[in-house]
Amino acid sequence: MTSTHYTVPTQQDGGHTAAEIAQQPRIWRDVGRIIENSRQALDGFLRPLLAEENLRIVLTGAGTSAFAGQIVRAALARRTGRRVEAIATTDIVSDPYDVFAEDVPTLLVSFARSGDSPESVAATQMAEHCLTRVAHLAITCNSEGWLARELPTLSASYVLLMPAASNDRGFAMTSSFTSMVLAVLLAFGAVDGPQEVEGLAAAAEHLIAGVMDDAIDAVVARRPERLVYLGSGALKGLAEESALKLLELTGGAVVASSESALGFRHGPKAVLNDRTTVIVYVTNDPYTRCYDLDILTELRAGLPVGAVVAVAGSQDGLPGEGTWLVPGATDIEDAALALPAVVCAQLIALRSSLALGIRPDNPFPSGEVNRVVQGVTVHPLPQRRTTER
Known part of the structure; x- marks a missing residue:
């Protein structure tokens, strides 16, 4: 490729x-x-x-x-x-x-x-x-x-x-x-x-500087019709944000979704096909990490080579191939790990948008989705509801 x-x-x-x-x-x-x-x-x-x-x-x-x-x-x-x-x-x-x-x-x-x-x-x-x-x-x-x-x-x-x-x-x-x-x-x-701020900034600089270009280009070049982000604990929120970035910057052209490592098997796994890419954010918590590694093993056994990527702060339990390491993030809190890790998702979304010929700054030129939300009516509050006893 x-x-x-x-x-x-x-x-x-x-x-x-x-x-x-x-x-x-x-x-x-x-x-x-x-x-x-x-x-x-x-x-x-x-x-x-x-x-x-x-x-x-x-x-x-x-x-x-x-x-x-x-x-x-x-x-x-x-x-x-x-x-x-x-x-x-x-x-x-x-x-x-x-x-x-x-x-x-x-x-x-x-x-x-x-x-x-x-x-x-x-x-x-x-x-x-x-x-x-x-x-x-x-x-x-x-x-x-x-x-x-x-x-x-x-x-x-x-x-x-x-x-x-x-x-x-x-x-x-x-x-x-x-x-x-x-x-x-x-x-x-x-x-x-x-x-710690300097460590996080240095990690993001490492990712932005181009060391991830080939890996990110490979994900984009697969032209997935569906992309799933998985994360446990604090990283579930990161998975949700990552999926939203891809939806936004591609104008909804790539279907993106998110779940937890354990929750994915309970229905959402139905999204998988041979045109699906899955990116798993691997927690630094030793116990929760077991579940992230389990879903990675399961997904890699059932999807084409290159369709499953792990983003992690530590190599522990992960193969070298298909693992994107965030440098200097081995022992940090997952909420802090999310800061440099989200850069990977931002770059995937940006490059997917460009590959599709979409302008990332204005992916909805007709205005159906806006930078600052519009069209919301805030209705007057009713009296507080009470329960008669």
């Missing part, structure tokens, strides 16, 4: 998207400095909240921003010792009285590239309406968005503004996604300062 190498495309055919993927290591270093410079004020905001034994932390966003919460949830729960849940703004807005049924002290952590989507605004307002005690931490990339402008008017609020360059101009969220994931991990101490 002859692989085709891709150069960074021009702005006309997708340069914003390519540049925003490539800039991520630099952006992460900037995020590290932002958190370091904000440490005293940020700790002053978080410390009294985390002292509440019954604090509930809700991580929220829509689409890619919701997946950010899914990726970091377990890491934040371990770090804080508090109840942490990832609930999409779309679920909050459609049934706020269910999501906020317990009137307990709550920290709502909002991830938002633009900070202007109807659900981001409404979720904040509905939390205020439903809860007696709620504080807000917004992590956003747009200094002019609603969250950045209006949230500071609330007494219990803090806005973490990401570097201006992270407010992606391309259609799909790339550097915005990873900058917000890194920011919340740093904010809660789940990533340990400059040294």
